[in-house]
């Protein structure tokens with residue numbers, strides 16, 4: 021259950037991006053397949069306050085100082101979330117230990133009701149030792165999702181009923197620069213090789 025469409029606001033932001041004012045040095049690198057490159061200064065992202073898999077408070081400012089890959093999903097996702105997290109992990113590994121250590125991979129749940137810090141701790145460990153898992157109250161998660169224009173909603177309950185429900189959600193990997201600015205989005209299915217290439221071009 022994944023929506024690949026941009027939220028209307030994001031599409032608008034992309035249209036309004038002042039491309040003609042970009043200086044040569046601001047020009048984004050050529051995009052790899054699956055990538056939408058955003059010019060510096062596009063207003064996407066913003067303040068959030070969440071809790072990591074160890075129970076520590078993590079705010080948007082804590083992600084600054086390094087490049088980051090940010091993905092919103094949920095641990096009960098049967099297909100796309102695990103695939104995308106594997107792609108992120110494989111891209112970091114492809115960069116090698118030195119470059120890979122300079123990128124912070126982050127998974128934010130859009131299912132805070134089930135995704136407790138404990139559950140996230142077990143889940144992120146399946147993918148990559150650097151992967152940070154973030155959750156929070158329903159309101160905190162909603163604020164983070166709103167900042168990145170992530171769509172999510174609970175889908176119809178499965179036949180099992182009770183706790184067995186799916187979440188419908190948009191599925192992009194966001195590339196954040198060390199100042200927290202979103203510099204690129206990667207569509208589901210972007211390969212680890214291409215994601216690594218997009219990172220390698222930007223890491224000085």
Ligand code: NI
Pocket residue numbers: 021022093094097098099100101102189
């Ligand atoms: Ni998913």
